[in-house]
Amino acid sequence: MARIAIDPITRIEGHLRIEVQVDGGAVSDAWASATMFRGVETILKGRDPREAWAITQRFCGVCTTVHAFTSVRAVENALGITVPNNARILRNIIEGIQFVQDHVIHFYHLHALDWVDIVSALDADPAATSDLAQAISDWPKSSTDYFTAVKAKLKAYVDSGQLGPFANAYWGHAAYKLPPEANLMAVAHYLEALDWQRDVIRAHALLGSKNPHLQTYLVGGMATPIDPTSQAAINADTIAMLKGYFKTAKDFVEKVYLQDLLAIAPFYLDWAGIGAGVGNYLAYGEYPDKDGVLYFPQGYILNKDLSKVYPLDHMQITEHVAHSWYEYADEKKGLHPWQGETTPKFTGPQPPYDFLNVDGKYTWMKAPRLDEHPMEVGPLARMLVAYASGQQDVVDTVNFVLGKLGAGPEALFSTLGRTAARCIETVLLANKLDEWVNELAANIAAGDVDVHEGSKWDPENWPAEAEGYGYIEAPRGALGHWIRIKDKKIENYQAVVPSTWNCSPRDAAGQQGPYEAALVGTPIADEKKPLEVLRTIHSFDPCIACGVHLLDVNGNEINQITFDAADTMSAPLIRLRPDK
């Protein structure tokens, strides 16, 4: 029996640290910990609610738009504001392209490295790679010459000895199953994805007036004006450019991303039986149409039962701290976010340390619960809630993918299911983007250029006290902000982010969080190289453009630089010791 700690896996929500107990070649227990205190909500107290979004935008390094958006929605909910139709469409578009870009980058830039052996690609035959690529897709970049060039580029890079994010990975690990040609094809698509994302995210610069931190959010609507006669506003040129970007987005998603998923998954079908997790799935729902109907429905599922979708009541959401480094008067009970408290009480070990005391408090994450159930959020939760709700586009696409893999719906409750669900929703959203642009164009053509509801902008028109919440489906899952406003200022603000649901520790009743539950039972071929753990954790898309574990921490090189390197941050990332 051995205990393995992997630290850090991410940093944006604080460093993510995973400890697993390995017994007989498989994980027997697991603990997820965030080792950096954030508690950013306290910064918001006393501020103008209309400005909160500009601060919440900085909550998370890779999720800026969604935190801005959620904050604006929370204030609108508190003040009873309905945004104009054009603002709704613009928000769908900005959020939709964010999803599509984020998911593609997650797949190629982070998660693919868990399945694709980059070094093995150097053994590939470019002609056979070309045959493979042409057999699965009519994507034009598939010639022997093309793959020869990619292979040469990769070889030069590997020979340079500076592997960057590819260094220190587990190349050659027994759990890699793809033939060299599939690996080379994936490397080519990794490189193409970088060009592609560069092109499609220009939509944000067009609509957001400032990128990478968009400045277009506004309580009551959007700040980006629509004016067919102005070059400084959304006009016919903007519409045409958006349509171009979204065509590019859709082509790549359908001809490359989806086809790669379908080509790689058959080599890893055992992962359709690994990594299920808590079996409870929560979706806030997203992408309202003009009648308020959500394209991805809201609701939750318990115990993997797809025959029933429960309606959501946000008052059932609480956060526990029994195993979290916070203090409540009564730690046996959770608190609703409106009553939420963020009183830090660190009782963990001082670094450097080997292992956390997981019997006590062991993380800076609180433990959110819905009606006392731990819930998984994210693409899989969204697709399962939609599938169980009978959303036809989702049902059709999920069934198409399952059919290709020769699997039934039960395969979705797994690490592979999580990865497939992310691709499925990307396909669906890449299709919706063009529809939304057409809807916007039709409104403009009909003379509707309204983007802001301003009647409640002046705080003189606010009640003395108000409370509200804003939901969003972020790429990583259900995100909520809760706000209380008193005397025109923020009285309390709490954010429950997707990674808090998924990276939740145990609660007062001892129930594991989703990461923890998903790791139990995972086979471990080599305790010194816990690739399998990373597969499942990365399938959740922890809140980061991650890959930290892949970075080189070669202590020798630091001597080239003219200062001392004594720094706990360059400690070994993966520690292993026999259990006591």
Add this chain to the structure above:
Amino acid sequence: MEPTPIQTLVLGVGNSLMSDEGFGIHVVERLVKTCQIPDEVQVLDGGTLGMDLLYYLEDAKNLLLVDAVQAGREPGYILRLEDEQVPSFLSMKVSPHQVGVPDMLAAARLRGTTPEKIVLWGVQPEKIELGLELSSTIEPLVDEVVKKVVAQLQEWGHRVDPIFTG
């Protein structure tokens, strides 16, 4: 009219909610407030974004990074690194932004789009805790590093004039 091609990117990185961690952001904000930046220079608040910044990086011949760095020195220690030192320095995980920036530079290298010149100006933070303000040790260094950034831009042949507000 075609926009002027970007020759130089000044990229401040950091988390402005975590006091001294936001040093790079404070520097780029001060820079654009106090100086007239020519069209061929782009000044960007990169926050804690990673690969999203590749788009901007690849347009530039020169990259000037400003960041808070764990150099193992006394708070307020200012350091300058250039070219190969920068990505390998960051991959030592001494910067809190080890995730985004080296990934981005590595991707650029694999694609053959690395800027010709890379310079990093960094400062050893005093405190990295929740707060929008810099610590009293670090705040006065913003102007000092702005001056260094301006000097570097001038060395690269850009004309940078002060904005007179008086």
